[in-house]
Amino acid sequence: MAIPRLLVVDDDPEMRAMLTQFMRKNGFIALPAATEADIRKQINSERVDLILLDVMLGDESGIDICQSLRKEQEVPIIFISALSADHHRMKGYEVGADDYIAKPFNPDLLLARVKAVLQRARRTSSLAYRRRTKSFRFSGWVYDGKQNEVRAPDGYQVSLSQRETGLLKVFLANPHIPLTREEIATALDVTGESDGAEASGRAIDVLVGRLRSKIENDPKSPQLVRTERGVGYVFATDVEVNDIG
């Protein structure tokens, strides 16, 4: 049920941003990284479910990084590389990659492969999916990942349903980015599985309404979840990630 967390590792800022954006749009929590140090920091401090790893990282080599990670970690790794020759691919598999995708790639295919790898990880490994839930703060509010509840600034407690919690997480993972209803629905279903049979109608609107009624100071004029007419909704607040638990 937790939203998968991906690490997007690329030394080219533009590519990194592009990939991060794209994965976020598709319902994942995507964290950018550029060096092995970054990766290790993330892995040690947060749960990471999958790493998208560029092969050529300036000074560092993705291959080396993968090899070194594999000594201690079984986190799934997908290589993304401009080097498409077979011997490069083979090298990737050899050092323990789960997949190897050559640039330029079809983003939807990347998505399919990411999902496939995650699904298998979920099936086979309990470790990878161990939940260490983070907490978020946003303008006085605290989302307590452990209790799965949201505390208002004055300490008043609201409990969110699963779907509402999911929605809040989607927003927290995408602050300031306008999300269409479809994107939100997709994001919610990344966890919940199954068909893409998206949905009759207004479920998302109603869900947003319910979330607002619980977390907004004045649900009549929402400050946190803003409506972007003709587009969808934005979570319009600065989010801080804390380790409270």
Added chain:
Amino acid sequence: MAIPRLLVVDDDPEMRAMLTQFMRKNGFIALPAATEADIRKQINSERVDLILLDVMLGDESGIDICQSLRKEQEVPIIFISALSADHHRMKGYEVGADDYIAKPFNPDLLLARVKAVLQRARRTSSLAYRRRTKSFRFSGWVYDGKQNEVRAPDGYQVSLSQRETGLLKVFLANPHIPLTREEIATALDVTGESDGAEASGRAIDVLVGRLRSKIENDPKSPQLVRTERGVGYVFATDVEVNDIG
């Protein structure tokens, strides 16, 4: 460790023979198969570590076969197909394949991917196995993996019934993995066998309720056995792993 056993599934005899030969030359045990019936027979009678599955199999569809296998099996599957368009690949990943290789392919690359998939399967499954033979402690309780026994904390008043103990063991053996009611029922009946008289309704729910009332600190907000709405239950504690044996 044992030599990996592959199932080579292709309806074209020549291709089948070629692939089988090649894999054998590279140290695997390769078994040819042409239909879903063949596959099932092999899987039921012998250990199979990986399936190389052609997508177009005369009357049958590799996609359908994969989908149907995935309902009961986790055996790794690699598609081999002349259909190289992205939407075909995506379909393959969607139904649970581990990899998708387009014909014509470089045999060495195929080899690398087979090895990678096997390696991962070994990594993850051995880990899952290790977890199960360990012993756990959780808030005073001890689960002895070797004896498959549960011991209550010292001075513990209530005793668990046989069925409750069984349920607790099922949870302990699968920490952090959401279990459906059906899975739980099956696991419980592994001892008690027999007819398909599966489960009229809510027995599992009630059983879970009873277990909670005995082992949870505050049964009203369960910490150990969590409900995963629409799915089932998870044993969601961070257990300490001790090597008691």
Added chain:
DNA sequence: TGCTTTTGTTGCATGTTGTTACAAAGGCTA
């Protein structure tokens, strides 16, 4: 047999989620 404990069944209260209908708000054009 009669008593006790365990286990399954059922019905009800409660909570969650999607659907629908309608009202309100926003935006456009004449």
Added chain:
DNA sequence: TAGCCTTTGTAACAACATGCAACAAAAGCA
């Protein structure tokens, strides 16, 4: 600005899923 259409908010409802108490059936035992 009025008129019209689209988009959004939300209440009411329906369909479920879940927790639980109360009862019934089964099993164990003296």
